[in-house]
Amino acid sequence: MKQITKTQVTVRLRKAEDRNEWYLYLEIFPVFIAGKEEPQRVREYLNRSVKTIEWDKKRVARTNLKTGVKSFKPKRDDNGVIICRGERDCETMLYADGIRKLRQKEYDNADLYNESDTLKAQLQEKQKEKFTNYCKLLLKKRHGSANSSDSIRTNWKCLIEFIVEFAGDDLRFSKIDLSFADDFKMYLLSAPYRGKKKGTLSNNTAATYFSIFKAIVSQAFIDGYFMTDLSAKIKGIGDQESFREHLSIDELNLLFNTPCDNDELRRASLFSALTGLRHCDIKRLRWKELDVQTNRIKIQFRQKKTKGVEYTPISEQAIQLCGVPRLPEQLVFENLQDSSWISRPLEKWIQAAGITKHITFHCFRHTFATLQLSLGTDIYTVSKMLGHTKVTTTQIYAKVVDELKDKAAGAIKLNTTVQKKTQEFLQSN
Known part of the structure; x- marks a missing residue:
């Protein structure tokens, strides 16, 4: 049989030494603490004080043996709340009693439930939430x-x-x-x-x-x-390999030489194709993140998607697309529109170049990855340049390159008709 501790929580008063007011605290007894053989008396001060207490002259709290002065216990109402004359002190006492009830409930529940029961009770409450x-x-x-x-x-x-x-x-x-x-x-x-x-x-x-x-x-x-x-x-939904649309080098050059109504969009798109940066990272790129050194140009920035700090070397052509350098805190592509607003002007520019593929801004990042791999850059380097956390993500582009290689392998065909006629002639003679 489980033993009930019968812990009691009571609101008590403590006289301030230098002024006519009393501090409020909770006295909790008995409290059984691990490592202590005897039950403990715990005090919890409430950071509240009162002045207008009603004292019960019939109930002596203690008598000073030297002076004979008596102190009395405070009056309490039917609910056990200490009675005060002032309105503000009455509110303070109600607050103290509210804390007392809360603590009393905690100790009562600890008596009624063991740890497992308490967790189950908490779980039942949480499972009611939306x-x-x-x-x-x-x-x-x-x-x-x-x-x-x-x-x-x-x-x-x-x-x-x-x-x-x-x-x-x-x-x-x-x-x-x-x-x-x-x-x-x-x-x-x-x-x-x-x-x-x-x-x-x-x-x-x-x-x-x-x-x-x-x-x-x-x-x-x-x-x-x-x-x-x-x-x-829970078993997740398996990913299906999706086709990553991209541009060939010839199509990229065609775009470069095709006028665009929005020059900022044109330069940012080509910049993405030459660096592999996402739209969100290009849009927030600042001049202070471009580090131009002798024979070495690089970007050092924090990726918005992965939060990783990236060091990305870029070509001279890419830096030329950035335009005239401005103040360090200024954006490189200051007037680049949000991704939701560039689809129509981008589509118009693609069509003007005579390209029939469905190209979004993100396809320029696909183009960078695909062309790098097709030109012989190893997959681990490309993965780092794209800021991928896993090389398996980059392998999607490698499969696209393999498909292009398979197509290219069958592009050169010999005329087997002449060889066949020659063999027939030799056999007949």
Whole structure:
């Protein structure tokens, strides 16, 4: 049978030595502390004081043996709250009693439950919370700063919207289990795109959203919303290799010599093709990050997507595309539009060059990677220049190069018709 400690929490007064006021504190007894054989009396001071206490003249607290002066106990109402004359002191006493109730409940619960029971009780409370609210708080915590990637924030917001569409805004943690995860996975694989884009989500887009869902569930386990690591049991959506559209050297030169209505866009696009930098990194690139030395030009900056500090050597042609140097804190491409606004002017420029491929700004980064590998640069160097954290990410471009090589291998064909006729002639004679 479990022994009940019967700990009692009481509001007490302590007289200030130099003025006519009393400090408030909680007296807690008995408290059993590891390493102590006897029960302890614990005091918790509340950083509050009162002056207008009502004293009970019938209840003597103590008598000074030298002076014979008596002190009395304070009057308390039916609820045990110390009575004061002043309104402000009354409010202070109610505050103190509120803290007392909170502490009393904690000690009472400690008597009623063991550690496992307490954890279960806490879990039950947490599982009543709304899952989408937690998702939004986690988004703000992880990616709320200005340095976070806009695309990552957009993916998180889209995922939350898909969760609401699938299960409603009132989804509670208690409903999240393996069955829910499997059903939500199947939903994403057939869900329609949001916004103006038509059709269902691509396999890789669904995989991205579902991986964020798994990350949220994993963090929720750490934060005590699940008894087990549910995310470790959830099987993700496998990525499908997607085609990385890119430009050939001839097409790149064609673009270079094609006028563009937006010269800043033209220079930034070609700069991306020569350096492999993303749009977000080019847009925030400042002149102080360009280090021009004798026979060596480099950029040293922090990637917005991976947060890694990168050292990237660049060519003289790339630095020429930057234009006339300005103040260190000024942006190199000061008037470069956001990624959501450049699709139409970019498409117009591509069409003017006579190129029929579907080229986005990010395709210039693909172009850099593909051309570097096709020209013989080893994959590890290209991976470092792209700022990839894993070389497996860069291997996607290597497969594109292999396809080009296979195509090129069959480009040279011999005329076997003449050889065949010669063999027939020799055999007949």
